[in-house]
Amino acid sequence: MTEHAHDPDDRDDPEHEDELEEPTREELEAAAERSARKQIALAQIRQYGDPVLRMRAAEITAVDDEVRELADRMLQVMHDADGIGLAATQVGILRRFFVCTVAGEDRVVVNPVIAKAAKKVETDEEGCLSLGSVRMPVERPVEVTLEGLDRDGNPLSLELEGLDARVVQHELDHLDGMLIVDRTDPESRREALRRLRPRLALR
Numbered sequence: 775m776t777e778h779a780h781d782p783d784d785r786d787d788p789e790h791e792d793e794l795e796e797p798t799r800e801e802l803e804a805a806a807e808r809s810a811r812k813q814i815a816l817a818q819i820r821q822y823g824d825p826v827l828r829m830r831a832a833e834i835t836a837v838d839d840e841v842r843e844l845a846d847r848m849l850q851v852m853h854d855a856d857g858i859g860l861a862a863t864q865v866g867i868l869r870r871f872f873v874c875t876v877a878g879e880d881r882v883v884v885n886p887v888i889a890k891a892a893k894k895v896e897t898d899e900e901g902c903l904s905l906g907s908v909r910m911p912v913e914r915p916v917e918v919t920l921e922g923l924d925r926d927g928n929p930l931s932l933e934l935e936g937l938d939a940r941v942v943q944h945e946l947d948h949l950d951g952m953l954i955v956d957r958t959d960p961e962s963r964r965e966a967l968r969r970l971r972p973r974l975a976l977r
């Protein structure tokens with residue numbers, strides 16, 4: 775797959791005569807910085823085997839500055855780690871909120887509940903920032919209505935479908951101590967655990 779289409783006006787553009795050349799020093803530095811930020815972000819995320827990932831998070835009584843600051847930091851960690859969702863549980867905070875990017879927008883959702891879920895389900899591969907590169911198929915309702923409070927403590931209701939619906943269900947599971955290994959089929963679970971267990975021995 776080509777990176778982008780070339781229009782004819784590009785031909786005299788000196789920048790395009792050397793597309794096969796090595797990346798520039800600036801490009802290499804930017805890539806190295808992104809990679810370093812990703813490692814730092816991942817180091818802040820609890821990994822499979824950490825007992826906190828199995829605990830139920832507690833309801834939040836007030837959306838205050840502390841929650842907002844935590845949420846903003848989590849959004850930064852999520853972006854640095856190339857993720858689209860991150861639950862407070864994953865950074866060791868047992869309070870019911872998560873951050874995510876749905877419909878192209880960054881969201882903070884406090885005390886989330888699935889108010890409505892479609893009967894129709896769909897199976898798709900999911901990964902998790904707490905499970906390294908291990909991915910597995912998970913069946914979920916294709917549409918959900920998510921309710922909770924937003925970053926300012928105002929009521930929020932989101933009708934989501936497809937990947938967006940999947941992301942919020944995955945993050946809500948984290949707040950209940952549930953992981954995708956609990957939701958996948960038995961064979962995929964065995965395969966995932968086979969890949970995850972050696973990591974435990976190294977901790």
Ligand code: ZN
Nearest residue numbers: 778780784790
């Ligand atoms: Zn080009």
Ligand code: ZN
Nearest residue numbers: 901902903904
């Ligand atoms: Zn996850």
